[in-house]
Amino acid sequence: MKIFTSVNDVTNIDEMVNEALMLKKDPYAFSHLGKNKTLGMVFLNPSLRTRLSTQKAGMNLGMNTIVLNMDKEGWALEMNDGAVMNGSSVEHVRDAAAVLSQYCDIIAIRCFAHMKNKEEDYSEKIINQFKKYSTVPVVSMEGSTLHPLQSFADVITIRENWNKKQKPKVVLTWAPHIKPIAQAVANSFSEWMLKTDVDFTITHPEGYELSEAFTKGAKIVYDQQEALKDADFVYVKNWSCYTDYAKIACTDSSWMLTNKKLEVTNNAKVMHCLPVRRNLEVSDEVLDGANSLILQQASNRLFSAQAVLKKILETK
Numbered sequence: 001m002k003i004f005t006s007v008n009d010v011t012n013i014d015e016m017v018n019e020a021l022m023l024k025k026d027p028y029a030f031s032h033l034g035k036n037k038t039l040g041m042v043f044l045n046p047s048l049r050t051r052l053s054t055q056k057a058g059m060n061l062g063m064n065t066i067v068l069n070m071d072k073e074g075w076a077l078e079m080n081d082g083a084v085m086n087g088s089s090v091e092h093v094r095d096a097a098a099v100l101s102q103y104c105d106i107i108a109i110r111c112f113a114h115m116k117n118k119e120e121d122y123s124e125k126i127i128n129q130f131k132k133y134s135t136v137p138v139v140s141m142e143g144s145t146l147h148p149l150q151s152f153a154d155v156i157t158i159r160e161n162w163n164k165k166q167k168p169k170v171v172l173t174w175a176p177h178i179k180p181i182a183q184a185v186a187n188s189f190s191e192w193m194l195k196t197d198v199d200f201t202i203t204h205p206e207g208y209e210l211s212e213a214f215t216k217g218a219k220i221v222y223d224q225q226e227a228l229k230d231a232d233f234v235y236v237k238n239w240s241c242y243t244d245y246a247k248i249a250c251t252d253s254s255w256m257l258t259n260k261k262l263e264v265t266n267n268a269k270v271m272h273c274l275p276v277r278r279n280l281e282v283s284d285e286v287l288d289g290a291n292s293l294i295l296q297q298a299s300n301r302l303f304s305a306q307a308v309l310k311k312i313l314e315t316k
């Protein structure tokens with residue numbers, strides 16, 4: 001594996017899940033693999049889980065890790081080829097990525113959507129420019145449209161909590177929020193679910209349809225209670241509108257997930273990638289209840305990252 005920016009970079013999801021579960025049992029079994037190798041982690045946005053889990057994953061594999069908070073400590077990057085750089089940007093991504101490639105054996109990058117221009121965000125310009133100008137493998141720690149390390153951890157978590165023969169019913173439900181949040185987690189979760197052996201439904205208010213590029217094949221149900229019926233897993237996430245880009249079209253607090261809502265499910269386990277706005281997206285009683293998987297998901301972020309880095313180190 002030389003690139004990890006979406007589910008399409010994974011040849012066999014089942015094998016990758018097995019690899020992650022093996023690493024979870026024995027995290028230091030491959031601590032020789034990254035000896036004298038450096039993981040460079042470039043952040044253009046804040047993070048708790050992604051930063052610490054990816055850094056720890058590299059360390060478990062014996063890698064040195066360098067974190068660059070590019071948004072605060074680095075030069076403002078120019079992303080457009082051929083730009084006349086007489087504005088606020090100081091360094092071209094062409095030079096920055098080439099220089100980082102001299103210091104690092106793998107470059108991981110977090111670069112959220114700017115939520116202003118759909119075409120620009122959905123072109124994944126920043127990740128693609130890093131891919132173009134780096135001479136070492138590039139890993140997405142969340143781009144404008146996808147969050148594959150999170151989705152991989154979510155698939156691991158579902159596997160750990162499902163041992164029946166039939167497919168589990170997995171429901172991704174929209175939740176209220178006060179800010180226009182990117183569609184990346186929802187897009188990515190959908191993309192991974194559609195390549196996994198589950199019965200997958202998405203529920204959201206009208207106007208919140210995600211891009212078909214990531215949801216083709218999913219059932220879309222506008223009635224949340226109908227969608228939740230017999231669910232085995234409920235994944236809660238807010239996102240802003242895709243069509244009327246970055247708009248908040250619904251503030252209906254009745255979309256918050258509560259225990260009452262879960263009564264129609266098959267005693268569903270509840271998931272959220274975190275950070276979560278408590279009692280806005282999901283009630284405390286659900287998040288802190290027996291069926292909440294939020295901490296297990298966060299724990300599995302370590303092993304999704306470690307499985308990806310291991311695969312890349314083995315490929316080089």
Ligand code: CP
Pocket residue numbers: 046047048049050051142150273274275
């Ligand atoms: N779930 C997730 O990516 O968390 P952070 O934004 O804190 O990294």
